[in-house]
Amino acid sequence: MPTTAMVGREPELAEIVEMLQRKDLRLLTLSGPGGTGKTRLAIQAAAEAAESYPDGVWWVSLAPLRDAHLLVSSLADALQVEEQPGRELAESLAERLDGKRVLLLLDNAEHLLPAVAHEIASLRDAQGPTILVTSRERLQLQGEHVYAVPTLTDDDGVELFMTRARALEPALQTSSAVVELCVRLDNLPLALELAAARTVVFSPEQLLERLSQRLDLLKAGRDRDPRQQTLRATIE
Ligand SMILES: Nc1ncnc2c1ncn2[C@@H]1O[C@H](COP(=O)(O)OP(=O)(O)O)[C@@H](O)[C@H]1O
Numbered sequence: 001m002p003t004t005a006m007v008g009r010e011p012e013l014a015e016i017v018e019m020l021q022r023k024d025l026r027l028l029t030l031s032g033p034g035g036t037g038k039t040r041l042a043i044q045a046a047a048e049a050a051e052s053y054p055d056g057v058w059w060v061s062l063a064p065l066r067d068a069h070l071l072v073s074s075l076a077d078a079l080q081v082e083e084q085p086g087r088e089l090a091e092s093l094a095e096r097l098d099g100k101r102v103l104l105l106l107d108n109a110e111h112l113l114p115a116v117a118h119e120i121a122s123l124r125d126a127q128g129p130t131i132l133v134t135s136r137e138r139l140q141l142q143g144e145h146v147y148a149v150p151t152l153t154d155d156d157g158v159e160l161f162m163t164r165a166r167a168l169e170p171a172l173q174t175s176s177a178v179v180e181l182c183v184r185l186d187n188l189p190l191a192l193e194l195a196a197a198r199t200v201v202f203s204p205e206q207l208l209e210r211l212s213q214r215l216d217l218l219k220a221g222r223d224r225d226p227r228q229q230t231l232r233a234t235i236e
């Protein structure tokens, strides 16, 4: 569970929670680039929708998995389904989930695509579980609902930056440099947090200056991935 306060996201949460409460929706993917806040939203939405899932809400991180086939054993671990002699683990897992109102949060699926989509499809076909996935790319499965996670609003971007920065530098004030910095970082939560961590060493004006220099380099065609460049500029 996250140890920092959630900033904004009320409309997004309301929409996602509403989808998770629908009985006809079995598979929902939160999509978007790295650092947009997919995991954060998914965990919060799952917690808020928990009442609709009397048999439990389970979070499984797929990030450490190197192979999509390991999804079944990870889920079995999480749900404490034991391996039984002469029986496929997937079968025991399906039996455990059968007819249960369970929400499975499968976090960070992108690096296992496309293989993991097949594994998730067999879960989707079981009677009972609803599956909430976070992934940069959608799974491209039938019955998949996709929610593209937007960036933060300008105000929420500034609030996230200032909250994180003030945890380190309580005297820091909001300024036009802060506002511009957040816009320049596309209000991307991960980028804002990385930049806020740098305020120990650099003022917001200096961070903005560094970012501008990098962007000038970019204009000169020295880099291919603006987002990566922007991110790197904040952490270097
Ligand atoms: N609305 C928010 N309020 C506070 N922190 C947030 C918010 N959205 C994202 N974060 C933080 O930003 C970072 C990146 O978010 P994360 O959910 O991990 O992104 P993703 O899963 O899309 O890569 C995390 O440290 C997360 O806690």
Ligand SMILES: [Mg+2]
Residues within 6 Å of the ligand: 038, 039, 040, 107, 108, 134
């Ligand atoms: Mg994530």
